[in-house]
Amino acid sequence: MAQIGKHRSRGVIIDVAALDVMDSFGSRSLRDLAHASRLRGAETVIVGIQPDVAFAIVQLGMSLDVQTALDLEEGLEFLEQLTTGSLRRRSTLDELAT
């Protein structure tokens, strides 16, 4: 959060590729983080959700309602499109399960 202000970020990418399991609390914190970031003016994309994690999330009936993308590359592309190329600084954050 502080970093968003410091770098005046317009976008945040959360890479969860290293996560093999995610529980409801983990996905909730991710969602809250994304929503809070949006309030501070930075769009959040979650990238690299593993197949098993993806299914676990829907199986548990949790909805992330956050933008998602296959991997970091895709996420960057999405953010660049969103900001129509005006993106200058990007902040990448590796969120690990809390």
Added chain:
Amino acid sequence: MITRSPDTSRVGSDEGDADEKAKLLPELVAHLHDNRTDLREEWSKRITESRLLTAMTPQEITSETISVYDNYVEVLETGSVEALQRYARDLSERIIPRGVETHEVVSIVLLLRDVLARSLFEKYQDNFGLLGRVLDAYEPAANRIANTVAVSFVDERERVIRQQQEAIRELSTPVLQVRERLLILPIIGVLDNQRATQLTEQLLHGIRTHRAKVVVIDITGVADVDEPVANHLVKTVDASRLMGAIVIITGLSSEIAQTLVTVGVDLSKMYTIGDLQGGIEEAEKLLGFKVTRSVEN
């Protein structure tokens, strides 16, 4: 006196009796060793007479009967069925693909048992009491052998069946890449719970390995779905979206469409298009492909 002794041996509690048994068995094995050729030939003759093992050539039958015979006698001698088990499994592996049936295998082993039992009858016919004791030693071992062979054969058979089932299951949900980052999943047949689970798994892994952006699931070949499967389908679509892929479902039959509506599945997130062609065209549009006819041919 003589007629009584088999009774006591059958109870098997007498120590002297166990001793006698221990002496009888080597004698029995020696007898089977000595008459090996005759007995084996008698056995093969009976196999041919009963029209068993028609799938195998006479030479093969000869070589197999020799090794089965030797294994058989060895088990009688040592009492250990492990070597036989290994041999039976190995044999089953060889003969199952040639169409040898379970009843054939069981009959053959029982034939050998009968041939050997009869030779014992002949040898000990003068001494009825001794014959009884010899049979007491022989029968349990022989039955155990028959059991082992039959079980090994059936086990091997089941293993083959399981393997084939696995192969069919793998083939039943192909994930195909038709364009860069566009996958197609044609589903044909009955979509049950297990298959739906497998479909999800293969799709999600397919998205990852092919870096897919759009997936078209074609269910033209599916007659009907029930509520759990419909819900599962929706979850699959959601999970795919989490992985950054858009899912288009095509070929919904009118029955399935009605089921989905009556079941009350949340359809707002489902991206459906009438037929596969339309689905692929839509997917191409989403990906920015443009298909044009080059020239009239």
